[in-house]
Amino acid sequence: MNQTASTIILEEDSFFLEIYLDPFNKRIRVDDYRGNTTSVIEKVEELVIVHKAEKLIVKVRSEDYFNFLEKGLQPEALVDRYFLGSDAHFFSKFYTPERKKNDHWITEDGMIHTIYQLDTTLQKAIPPKEYGLRKVDESCAVELAALYRQVFQIYPTPLHDPDYIKKTIKDGTIYYAYFYAGKIVSVASAEVNFFYKNAELTDCATLTEHRKYGLMKMILQELEGELKRNGIFCAYSIARSLSFGMNAVLFQLGYSYRGRFMNNCYIYDKLENMNMWVKNLANC
Template identity: 45%
Template sequence: MLEIPYVSRTETGPDFTMEVYLDFANERLRVDDFRGSALSAADRVRELAKEHSCSKVFIKTRWEDVGALLSRGYMIEGVFKGYFNGSDAYSLALYFTDERRTSEYWMEEDEILHQVGQMDSASKIPVLPDGYSIRLAEKMDAKKLADLYRIVFPIYPTPMDQPDYVQKMMEEGTVFQVIECGGQIVAAASAEINSAYNNAEMTDCATLPEHRKHGLMKILIHALEEELISRHIYCHYSLARALSFGMNAVFHQLGYEYTGRLTKNCNIFDKLEDMNLWVKPIGR
């Protein structure tokens, strides 16, 4: 049976409406947008978070509503540049426990970010080595992709180790690029497309350990960017594990801009981890 990682529901009040994601795997409540009164929406979000034992609320909002959310105890964690059809979205968070609010690795992550910042940005895309090939994934690849994510990630925010879930993502419009070697998928990444706001999240980045010396992830992300641009989607962003030097370096070297860090944002690899936000609004 397909495991559903979250429940999506529409919440409305006398002066607001919003789509809420109860994200049980990551113990959080997420709102990607709302209309109407920010104060009323924030009050309802707090009620829902308490009701479902969420330790974090994560909201993307427009600049004009930031002040209202700050007055309700939220804090700004990052900026999704160009998210709303070219206009910026501000990532605000509200925490309900000291444990969720506190990062034990913040200084180490700052040092990683500093080291990444010393590297050249907008570097050349590596050449695919002999014996490797790249292509868009198809539905028939769902099982091979699920196997890849199961090997690479002991814990992941979504059930990418389930072929049915991977296939469902494809049916809903998520685009995967894969690299093969010897008939095996050895690396993959996806672009989760938001057709309402014409943006895409670069995510689900995974490479088998024995193939990590070739810069395959740069090749995959670049290929996804070209696919998105062909579809007239110009806002590309990603959330990278703040403790991963390699993934942060990939986005920096591909010309993405660091625009914030989301504290203990999701369960990934082996624990709740801080995620660095990298954004690349094409043309800005």
Template identity: 50%
Template sequence: MQPEEKTIMKPGFSLSITLDAFNKRARTDDCLGQVAAISGESIRIAREMNAEKLIFKARKEQTVHLLEKGFVLEACIPGYFLGSDCYLFSKYFTEHRRNSAFWTKEDLILEEVTKLKRKPEIGSLPVGYGARRAVLEDADDLAALYSAVFEIYPVPMNDPEYIKKCMGKDTVFFICTFGGKIVSAASAECSAVYHNAELTDCATLPDHRQFGLMKILLSRLEEHLFENGTFCVYSIARSLSFGMNAAFHQLDYTYKGRMANNCYIFDKLEDMNVWVKNLA
């Protein structure tokens, strides 16, 4: 089930909102005009679709109003809006969506991750492995990879046509191969308007996780983004995954908050940590 993107224009404001029925949430991605009208319309739409959570990507001047309307500040992405900071607020509509069963465990994981030494230097590919940018013809193999790694994923990455659609909308994939087979992949979802990018869709087959392939792919994506003038880079990683959080910490990303019960991934609804890096 693919998320639905909508643009709404009314007297006094406009907003872009994503309706994500699979994850039972809505997300206000961008807006212009009267913040009271924007928040009210966003809440109305979220309730109309029976969303359990509404995410709002806010600018600094909108933060006080959102706090007054019961939104909770969960994370921040410095430089997201062409150099201006983005504040990730959430409003919850059910008790179970608000309350996390793993929060203290995730705190302990984060403590252990941040004790690790940062290792921005990247190792070389092991013998027999290759790394390159993915092309449309890789969509079937990419879908097979995501199907093998994730029992549940927030978006339909097991669908080759969805992957092709992403590639056609400013999403860049880099892959590692072994024996002609894709064994690891990651992508950068780029914003042509605000020149930021989300590193996402990180997956490696279990038998190939000991070689640091993900760090190599993330580094290749960073090089591509830098060369194309994108400097604000962020990622949202499973809070329960020591490995993924360690990878971002060691690549010199900074932890900027945690979004409770943010999406269905791996095998359940999970909290997600926000990591940010300024490539400039």
């Protein structure tokens, strides 16, 4: 099977579907749907069999919550105001026993509890003047890809490929990065959904030797500012559940925990659980 992810649109008499096929992570994600929810689920489960997916994720509108629950899917996470101000419930279903097993869940529950005890009034660190923050464009794609290769042995999207990064920028993804001695040392992006007016803050990476200055917090705040200037107030981020640092950064920036995806994607060095964090930028 081709390992390249792709988005497909399906339209029939009783429904419309926008589906993200993700063979690398052995999953299928329904990003949008309209029409008869029973037909929607039946069609998607046909695709699960065809593509040998192990996990299905559906972004469900609040009014359809019980329709999907009754069909055997279960809610894993929530994004407040995702659909032009209406909440999105991320429902999942697993298709192999192995994909539904996890040894880290209790540990990760404890981490969330610890993070919620953190002080959110701490003064932000100011990086030394040798560090410069700016928006980056396609000309930095090769350098960005090299940084992602260095930080992540495995990543759920092909950020190791400069051409993929160039495509994301053309499609509207915003990247900000810190430079040190002329080289990128920390980066994050905002993947914008212009139709539903939301954005995922993602692809966060900092070289190990530059992690003591709180660079990622500054980058995320800069991205938030640009989103607000563009009238986008629903921001969310999905962080590795075993990464205390990244989850703590999001909490201290005012994001709220909204659930956890079990065995969601291959990242860092294995299949991992991912935490959902959400922020309403209109309140800050």
